[in-house]
Amino acid sequence: MFKGLKSYGSDELLAKLKGKKPFFICTIATTATARIPNITGAGLNSKLMEYTPAGDVELIVHGEVRCCDVPPQTTMDGTSTPTPAMITKGVLELTDAPYIVANAGSLIKPDVPYISINERPGEDIRTGKAVKNPKKIFENSKLIGYNISKNNDYLVIGESIPGGTTTALGVLTALGYDADFKVSGSTPKNPHNLKKDVVMEGIANAKQIGYIKYNNENKNNKNSKIDPFKVVEAVGDPMIPAVAGMVFGSEVPVILAGGTQMTAVSAFIKAIEPKFDFSNICIATTKFVVNDHTSDIFNIAEQIGEINIHVVNPYFEKTHSEGLKNYLKGYVKEGVGAGGVMLMALLLGYSIDNIRAKIEEICEN
Amino acid sequence: MFKGLKSYGSDELLAKLKGKKPFFICTIATTATARIPNITGAGLNSKLMEYTPAGDVELIVHGEVRCCDVPPQTTMDGTSTPTPAMITKGVLELTDAPYIVANAGSLIKPDVPYISINERPGEDIRTGKAVKNPKKIFENSKLIGYNISKNNDYLVIGESIPGGTTTALGVLTALGYDADFKVSGSTPKNPHNLKKDVVMEGIANAKQIGYIKYNNENKNNKNSKIDPFKVVEAVGDPMIPAVAGMVFGSEVPVILAGGTQMTAVSAFIKAIEPKFDFSNICIATTKFVVNDHTSDIFNIAEQIGEINIHVVNPYFEKTHSEGLKNYLKGYVKEGVGAGGVMLMALLLGYSIDNIRAKIEEICEN
Numbered sequence: 001m002f003k004g005l006k007s008y009g010s011d012e013l014l015a016k017l018k019g020k021k022p023f024f025i026c027t028i029a030t031t032a033t034a035r036i037p038n039i040t041g042a043g044l045n046s047k048l049m050e051y052t053p054a055g056d057v058e059l060i061v062h063g064e065v066r067c068c069d070v071p072p073q074t075t076m077d078g079t080s081t082p083t084p085a086m087i088t089k090g091v092l093e094l095t096d097a098p099y100i101v102a103n104a105g106s107l108i109k110p111d112v113p114y115i116s117i118n119e120r121p122g123e124d125i126r127t128g129k130a131v132k133n134p135k136k137i138f139e140n141s142k143l144i145g146y147n148i149s150k151n152n153d154y155l156v157i158g159e160s161i162p163g164g165t166t167t168a169l170g171v172l173t174a175l176g177y178d179a180d181f182k183v184s185g186s187t188p189k190n191p192h193n194l195k196k197d198v199v200m201e202g203i204a205n206a207k208q209i210g211y212i213k214y215n216n217e218n219k220n221n222k223n224s225k226i227d228p229f230k231v232v233e234a235v236g237d238p239m240i241p242a243v244a245g246m247v248f249g250s251e252v253p254v255i256l257a258g259g260t261q262m263t264a265v266s267a268f269i270k271a272i273e274p275k276f277d278f279s280n281i282c283i284a285t286t287k288f289v290v291n292d293h294t295s296d297i298f299n300i301a302e303q304i305g306e307i308n309i310h311v312v313n314p315y316f317e318k319t320h321s322e323g324l325k326n327y328l329k330g331y332v333k334e335g336v337g338a339g340g341v342m343l344m345a346l347l348l349g350y351s352i353d354n355i356r357a358k359i360e361e362i363c364e365n
Numbered sequence: 366m367f368k369g370l371k372s373y374g375s376d377e378l379l380a381k382l383k384g385k386k387p388f389f390i391c392t393i394a395t396t397a398t399a400r401i402p403n404i405t406g407a408g409l410n411s412k413l414m415e416y417t418p419a420g421d422v423e424l425i426v427h428g429e430v431r432c433c434d435v436p437p438q439t440t441m442d443g444t445s446t447p448t449p450a451m452i453t454k455g456v457l458e459l460t461d462a463p464y465i466v467a468n469a470g471s472l473i474k475p476d477v478p479y480i481s482i483n484e485r486p487g488e489d490i491r492t493g494k495a496v497k498n499p500k501k502i503f504e505n506s507k508l509i510g511y512n513i514s515k516n517n518d519y520l521v522i523g524e525s526i527p528g529g530t531t532t533a534l535g536v537l538t539a540l541g542y543d544a545d546f547k548v549s550g551s552t553p554k555n556p557h558n559l560k561k562d563v564v565m566e567g568i569a570n571a572k573q574i575g576y577i578k579y580n581n582e583n584k585n586n587k588n589s590k591i592d593p594f595k596v597v598e599a600v601g602d603p604m605i606p607a608v609a610g611m612v613f614g615s616e617v618p619v620i621l622a623g624g625t626q627m628t629a630v631s632a633f634i635k636a637i638e639p640k641f642d643f644s645n646i647c648i649a650t651t652k653f654v655v656n657d658h659t660s661d662i663f664n665i666a667e668q669i670g671e672i673n674i675h676v677v678n679p680y681f682e683k684t685h686s687e688g689l690k691n692y693l694k695g696y697v698k699e700g701v702g703a704g705g706v707m708l709m710a711l712l713l714g715y716s717i718d719n720i721r722a723k724i725e726e727i728c729e730n
Contacts, residue, residue, distance in 0.1 A: 023515075098511075100480075113506070114480070114481055117478050141478070143477075146463075150463035151518075
């Protein structure tokens with residue numbers, strides 16, 4: 001449909017959304033799971049990791065980080081890669097699309113106006129008690145999704161939550177999906193065994209405290225009567241019920257702007273409403289997620305249902321920015337709605353070369 | 366233009382907005398000024414006064430108050446009058462118009478999702494240091510006004526802030542307007558002398574600390590170089606810069622939904638931008654404010670500029686509800702955007718009799 005876009009599944013929905021009026025919601029949260037050493041690459045170092053979501057949206061709104069001294073970036077092996085917030089900021093400046101930040105539970109409050117959906121960050125999923133009252137987060141978000149969708153043609157919902165692929169694995173696993181070695185990560189070396197161990201510890205502890213009835217022998221029995229809210233409460237993160245709530249509240253189509261984390265949102269949605277019609281929503285992500293051979297977003301999505309996935313390639317091989325080129329080496333890949341907002345820009349009529357040029361401009365400043 | 370509506374000034378803007386898509390923002394805040402005995406009628410008693418804004422929006426969103434045990438109501442002389450939130454809730458249910466709560470600084474956080482613009486409540490204006498960093502509140506609100514206005518045809522912005530007419534008097538007076546004995550109040554006996562004393566004490570203290578240069582002999586010199594943000598900082602409340610910021614940010618017309626407090630917002634707007642074009646905004650209020658012979662909204666507005674004022678009469682003389690009938694006796698009068706949302710309902714095609722019937726239904730439940 002557009003240069004720089006590859007659609008897996010139907011692009012019927014995109015055809016409908018071409019030239020229509022979007023609204024972008026950037027959902028931020030933290031989970032203490034991300035404090036587990038080596039589990040995430042977000043933040044210049046582990047202390048700054050929890051400043052990443054707040055820093056991301058401060059960058060978008062103010063063009064500078066206010067909550068700490070250094071901009072959010074992924075650092076490992078001596079390379080420093082700009083946060084995907086730069087991509088998102090570039091697109092928002094280019095398109096002038098309306099947007100708002102939604103706090104689903106970030107430990108650090110951003111110095112920007114935001115919708116307060118939940119103020120309590122997620123706990124370490126190893127405890128088996130990860131999210132307090134996910135139903136309330138869901139209901140609050142539903143109301144926001146409903147009201148914001150009312151006079152807009154579609155919503156684009158992104159996320160910034162360090163450690164979010166591990167909590168995604170937690171939710172997918174506990175809901176009975178086979179997602180081991182399939183979730184993505186922010187560094188080239190995806191610590192799959194660590195993620196799996198963390199998830200299994202969380203599920204074990206949650207079973208002990210009676211939260212979820214996960215049966216390892218019966219992992220494909222996706223129809224079992226597991227309460228999806230108990231699953232998120234045990235081994236999820238606050239972003240998942242927040243984004244799902246917005247989807248349920250929305251009266252218009254929704255683009256889930258993210259990588260494998262959005263499959264966890266989709267699985268959660270399906271667990272709430274087994275007959276959910278996925279034709280009115282889709283996942284949009286970056287080529288870097290799809291290129292990540294340590295993960296498999298398509299396989300996870302297929303297990304859930306007919307979820308159309310749209311993949312944007314900003315052709316960073318053409319850029320002079322060394323930081324952006326690191327995306328080609330497997331750093332960062334996605335986040336802060338980067339893939340989804342690039343799709344939104346394409347739908348609004350901007351070319352992928354326009355988009356990349358604007359992102360380069362943002363990175364240079 | 367509609368039965369139940371009387372326009373003072375031009376109704377050209379309303380003709381343009383007929384049938385168009387509105388978005389309602391309910392701005393809440395508190396000021397410690399309201400703790401001064403006898404200054405406000407909000408709340409069942411003085412302890413509950415500061416729960417009123419949070420309770421108001423909880424009523425709207427959930428149909429019940431969650432932050433305390435009793436619903437917000439004005440009580441005096443043994444009569445109990447329902448909060449205008451019931452009017453607003455009725456209209457929102459009737460019209461299904463999209464809305465959001467904006468917290469401009471409420472001491473009590475409502476148990477609803479809301480836009481966090483500012484979390485710090487206003488101080489007692491007698492200190493001359495009423496609002497911390499009004500410029501930041503203004504800038505945050507500007508961003509929200511811009512983004513929410515983007516795909517909507519007009520905004521309706523209401524307020525809930527007990528004691529707000531006194532802080533309005535503070536801002537009007539300090540900006541050089543003659544508003545003594547002209548601001549409205551939530552009880553039949555408007556404590557004008559008390560309000561004036563409080564304001565003068567605040568201005569005196571603010572002068573002492575160098576905040577504002579108010580010259581009592583030169584009160585009509587409205588062009589004097591008083592920094593409007595210093596005025597709000599000294600003797601205003603957090604709602605004023607919040608609502609003004611939304612007006613400046615909005616790309617579409619705005620209905621300021623409130624009584625004499627909205628003249629303070631207008632005066633603040635004009636002090637920021639002396640050439641501000643008031644033809645794209647208007648004030649909408651209730652007949653109860655206009656009927657209030659202890660106040661004069663028209664006189665204040667005339668001093669500021671060509672501000673069109675639209676007055677809605679819900680004909681509560683036709684109701685069986687004893688509580689609503691108290692509005693006819695001068696209790697409450699306005700608040701939570703009641704007048705403005707009734708105008709919005711008229712613009713959307715609902716009759717004033719429909720509107721009143723829905724409000725009665727809400728009050729009965």
